Amino acid sequence: MKRLLFLLILSACDDVDGASSIQPETLTDTNPDPRIVEVELVATTATHEYLPGKPADVMAFKDGARTGAAPSIPGPLLEANLGDTVIVHFRNELSHATTIHWHGIRVPNAADGTPVSQMEVPPGGTYDYEFTAKDAGYFWYHPHMMGDVMIEAGLYAPIVVHDGLDLGVAADRAFVLDDVKLEASGKLSDKTDNLDLMLGRMGNVVLINGRQRPSITAAAGTRERWRFVTAANGRYFNLELPGQMFRVIGWDGGLLPAPYETSTLLIAPGERYDVLVEIGDQPLELRTLHYDRGHDIPDPGPITLLSIDVGSPGPPPGALPSSWGDVAPIPVSGTTPRRQLVLREDDTVPNLPVFTINDEAFPNITPVPGTMNQIEVWEVVNMAEMDHPFHLHGMSFQAVDASGAPVGPRGWKDTINVPQLETVRFAVRFDAPGRWMYHCHILEHAERGMMGELVVAP
Numbered sequence: 113m114k115r116l117l118f119l120l121i122l123s124a125c126d127d128v129d130g131a132s133s134i135q136p137e138t139l140t141d142t143n144p145d146p147r148i149v150e151v152e153l154v155a156t157t158a159t160h161e162y163l164p165g166k167p168a169d170v171m172a173f174k175d176g177a178r179t180g181a182a183p184s185i186p187g188p189l190l191e192a193n194l195g196d197t198v199i200v201h202f203r204n205e206l207s208h209a210t211t212i213h214w215h216g217i218r219v220p221n222a223a224d225g226t227p228v229s230q231m232e233v234p235p236g237g238t239y240d241y242e243f244t245a246k247d248a249g250y251f252w253y254h255p256h257m258m259g260d261v262m263i264e265a266g267l268y269a270p271i272v273v274h275d276g277l278d279l280g281v282a283a284d285r286a287f288v289l290d291d292v293k294l295e296a297s298g299k300l301s302d303k304t305d306n307l308d309l310m311l312g313r314m315g316n317v318v319l320i321n322g323r324q325r326p327s328i329t330a331a332a333g334t335r336e337r338w339r340f341v342t343a344a345n346g347r348y349f350n351l352e353l354p355g356q357m358f359r360v361i362g363w364d365g366g367l368l369p370a371p372y373e374t375s376t377l378l379i380a381p382g383e384r385y386d387v388l389v390e391i392g393d394q395p396l397e398l399r400t401l402h403y404d405r406g407h408d409i410p411d412p413g414p415i416t417l418l419s420i421d422v423g424s425p426g427p428p429p430g431a432l433p434s435s436w437g438d439v440a441p442i443p444v445s446g447t448t449p450r451r452q453l454v455l456r457e458d459d460t461v462p463n464l465p466v467f468t469i470n471d472e473a474f475p476n477i478t479p480v481p482g483t484m485n486q487i488e489v490w491e492v493v494n495m496a497e498m499d500h501p502f503h504l505h506g507m508s509f510q511a512v513d514a515s516g517a518p519v520g521p522r523g524w525k526d527t528i529n530v531p532q533l534e535t536v537r538f539a540v541r542f543d544a545p546g547r548w549m550y551h552c553h554i555l556e557h558a559e560r561g562m563m564g565e566l567v568v569a570p
C-alpha cells in the first residue's frame with residue numbers, strides 16, 4: 113500500500129516534471145508477497161553523456177528484471193518498506209570482479225559486500241544478497257572493491273526504505289551528488305595525479321543524478337521531500353537554496369527526534385540528509401558552496417546543481433506530524449570503554465601518499481575485537497590537515513561530541529565527518545556479529561590504507 117502511494121506520488125511527480133524528470137527508475141519487484149522485495153540487479157559497461165553529444169565509457173547498474181532496461185547513472189532506485197525482506201539477485205557483467213555494499217543498511221555480514229565478508233563476484237558471476245530493511249531512511253549501494261575506480265565510473269545508486277509518515281509532500285525525490293573528472297572529449301579521465309590521491313579525485317564537472325545542472329518543475333505552494341547522498345570520491349557538497357531553508361528531518365540512519373532548520377547543508381562523501389523544502393511561487397536554484405576541508409583546496413565559488421522551476425499550484429501541504437524518529441540514546445558513562453583511532457596521512461613519498469589508522473595501513477592491520485551488545489566510545493582523532501569522513505559498516509552510532517563541542521541532535525549515523533586536526537567521539541553498540549570494515553569515505557584514502565576491521569564475536 114505504501115509503495116503504491118509512493119508510486120502515485122512519483123507518477124504525480126513525473127507529470128510535473130514531464131520529460132525532464134531526473135528521478136532514477138525503481139528496480140522491479142518480482143515477488144508478489146507485499147513484504148518481500150525481490151529484484152535483479154546487473155552491473156555492466158555502458159555509455160553516458162555527461163557532456164551533451166560526447167558519450168563517455170562508464171560502468172553502470174541496470175534493472176535485470178525489466179526487458180530493455182538501460183543502464184543508468186545513478187543506477188536504479190531500490191525501494192522497500194520498513195521491515196521488508198529484500199532479496200537482490202546480482203549479476204556481474206563487467207570485465208572486473210566486484211561486490212555490492214549496501215551503505216548504511218544494517219545487513220547480515222554475508223550481505224555486506226566487502227572483501228572480508230564475501231568472495232568477490234567474478235566477471236559473469238552472480239551473488240544473492242538478502243537482508244531485512246530494519247531502518248527507514250535513505251541509503252545507497254555501490255561496489256566495495258576498487259571503489260575509487262568503480263564508483264567514479266558510475267556504479268552507485270540510491271535506496272529508500274519508506275517510513276510510512278504522511279508528510280503531505282507533493283514529491284519525494286532521491287538525489288545523488290557526484291563529480292567526474294572529464295577530458296575535453298567528454299570521456300572520464302584515466303589520469304590520477306598526486307593531488308587526486310591526496311584529496312580524493314575532484315572532478316571538473318559537478319553532477320546531480322548523473323546530470324550537469326538539470327531542471328525540474330515543482331508545483332507552486334507545495335512541500336517536497338528531498339533526500340541527498342554524496343557519492344563523489346572526494347568532493348564535499350555544501351548545499352544552499354538561496355531564499356529558502358532546509359528543514360532537516362533525518363540523516364544517515366533515519367528520522368531525527370525533531371526536525372531542525374538550516375540555510376546550508378554540508379554533506380561529506382557517504383553521508384545522507386533527508387529534508388523538507390517548501391516551494392513558493394518563485395523558481396529556486398540549488399547550489400553548492402565552497403567548504404574548507406583542508407590543504408588549501410581553492411574556492412571555485414558557488415556552483416549551481418539544479419534549477420527548480422515552479423509549475424501550476426499543487427495541493428497545499430498539511431500540518432507536520434508531532435512525533436518523528438524514535439532514537440533511544442546509547443547509554444555511555446565515564447566507565448564506558450574508550451577506543452582511540454588516530455587518522456594520519458603520510459605524503460613524504462611523491463605520488464605514493466599513505467593514509468593510516470593507528471599507524472597501520474590496510475590490509476596490514478590489527479582487527480578491533482568486540483563482543484555482542486558491548487558499548488564503546490570511539491574517539492576518532494584526526495591528526496591530518498584535511499577532513500576525513502569516517503564510515504562504519506554493520507551498525508549505526510551516535511555522535512557524542514567534536515573536540516568537546518556538541519554535534520547537533522541525537523540521531524543514527526554511519527558516516528561522520530572528522531574535521532582536520534579535530535577529534536570526534538561517538539557511542540556504538542556492537543549489535544551484529546561478523547567482520548565489519550571501517551574506513552575513510554574519501555575513496556582514494558580508503559584504497560590507500562585508511563581502513564580497518566571490527567570483528568564482533570557472536
Ligand SMILES: [Cu+2]
Binds near residue numbers: 499500501554562
Ligand atoms: Cu580520508
